[in-house]
Amino acid sequence: MKLEYDLIEDAFDDTTHIRTMTEQAMVPGRGWLIRTTIYTAHHITANVVFLPDASTRDKLFDSVVP
Numbered sequence: 724m725k726l727e728y729d730l731i732e733d734a735f736d737d738t739t740h741i742r743t744m745t746e747q748a749m750v751p752g753r754g755w756l757i758r759t760t761i762y763t764a765h766h767i768t769a770n771v772v773f774l775p776d777a778s779t780r781d782k783l784f785d786s787v788v789p
Contacts, residue, residue, distance in 0.1 A: 724750075726748035726749075726750065726756065727748060727749075728746035728747065728748045728758065729746060729747050729748070730744070730745075730746055731745045731746060731747055731757075731784045731785075732744065732745040733745075739763075740763070740764055741761065741762065741763050742761070742762040743759065743760070743761050743762075744759070744760045744762075745757065745758070745759045745760075746758045746759075746760075747784060750773075752776070753775070753776060754773055754774050754775040754776040755773070755774045755776070756771055756772070756773055756774075757771070757772045757774065758770070758771045759771075
């Protein structure tokens with residue numbers, strides 16, 4: 724199954740040169756995946772959280788990009 728991710732947050736800090744990006748994807752009939760990726764000069768870290776579907780909303784959060 725291929726999921727479509729919507730961009731929730733994309734931030735870059737000029738001082739630390741760290742970029743964070745958070746995305747959401749709906750898993751049909753199951754819930755939501757929230758993926759946060761942190762990019763630094765030396766590492767890439769990803770965290771994925773699954774939230775069971777407790778409602779019938781189209782999205783958990785509003786997308787940054789319409």
